[in-house]
Amino acid sequence: MLSKKQTSWINALKVKKYRKKQEAFLVEGEKNVAELLDSSFSILGIYALESWINKNKYVKDIYPQIIHTISPKELKSISNLQTPNEVAAVVQLPDTAAEKMIIEHLLKQPLKHHVLALDNIRDPGNLGTIIRIADWFGIQQIICSPTCVDVYSPKVVQATMGSIFHIEVVYSDLQQVFEKKGQLPVYAALLQGDDIFEADFSQKGFILMGNESQGIQQKYFKYMDKAITISRKGKAESLNVAVATSIICAVACR
């Protein structure tokens, strides 16, 4: 059973302001919750249909206090999905103090993996897809400019297909990060640059991707070490930013 108070507490998590205030976000569906359970994120509540609880009995043993059996109608009342998928969980927002430490750590050492730097990515589906792509190619950190869509918004979480629990996503002023980057290279995706298949990605660095319609802002140009391009052979005017990111990651991380 879900009380009215619980329902409105969960539904408030659709809005960034309340996610910040309640220090929590919502995760939905079998796949995402399975990845959550496998992660080190703190779970505040699990709301599941009986069918899900029967398939995942061990979860009730681990979290007896916070697991709630709910009806399909109750699940629908808290879900952001057109077709709610058996289970939802409320998860504690990661500590933002950790964000600074992650960035400082990155800047202190040669990088083991490329780091994605995203400038002003606005579409939740794009950010979620980029996180999933990064996770496929073994990228472990993504730095988002503060104007990027919130990674804990329901649509982003959903589009990551669980990869949000494998990757560190932090928000920071990119200029401040690049000011301290030292020898770490910045590879920037531009319409006029070297063909990605000619570029040398052997030194690990930042892969900078720009906004869906405006691309990379001029203020970052002075930090770029290598402008790279996915050469066009046909007539399409542009590539979607998630698609472009996937191609660059495939080549840079091969």
Added chain:
Amino acid sequence: MLSKKQTSWINALKVKKYRKKQEAFLVEGEKNVAELLDSSFSILGIYALESWINKNKYVKDIYPQIIHTISPKELKSISNLQTPNEVAAVVQLPDTAAEKMIIEHLLKQPLKHHVLALDNIRDPGNLGTIIRIADWFGIQQIICSPTCVDVYSPKVVQATMGSIFHIEVVYSDLQQVFEKKGQLPVYAALLQGDDIFEADFSQKGFILMGNESQGIQQKYFKYMDKAITISRKGKAESLNVAVATSIICAVACR
């Protein structure tokens, strides 16, 4: 002004059955209509706000009979978009007899470009994105299995961003096509195959992509000449089919 009859004739085009019956489909938005006007597709009607007509005066000169100035409210009544974008056009469906000729033509000769073969792609956004990607990389034909989503459905048309007017998309039983392929190779995207960066794509052929959740059906295995894989370095379970197609096209068409 739009009559009631016109409005319902246009709205019927949301449904595949009526697109076939009326032999027409709907195209929306400035970008898509600009590409339409640049193409050889037959236009049956243009429905535009005054603002669009003022910006595109030449169109009224070319199509005086079929251009209609409509109000924002009327545009909304025929639009499939959340935010209707100035103009919509009704376009004649390409002749299906041409489909057979396109395929026969492909099979007769060595290919100049790779051809995408799509098996059972169900999501309109995926098909539209794949068409846009193909157009970027200079692919000129896509063969869809009959179970793929209809390319003339509003969501697919929208997602192509005008590339639907640059590429020949035909529907055909893939087995029948592959039976007659002779020496043309079939490159198939599978989870276990050669790394795409090791594969030799120099002989132009078919790039076969499978369904979003089931992948490529077993019945096609006997036609495959090369199984290729986008190697995973991280933990994500899968890549979206449009993302996978983009990476394979980038490498195969470089």
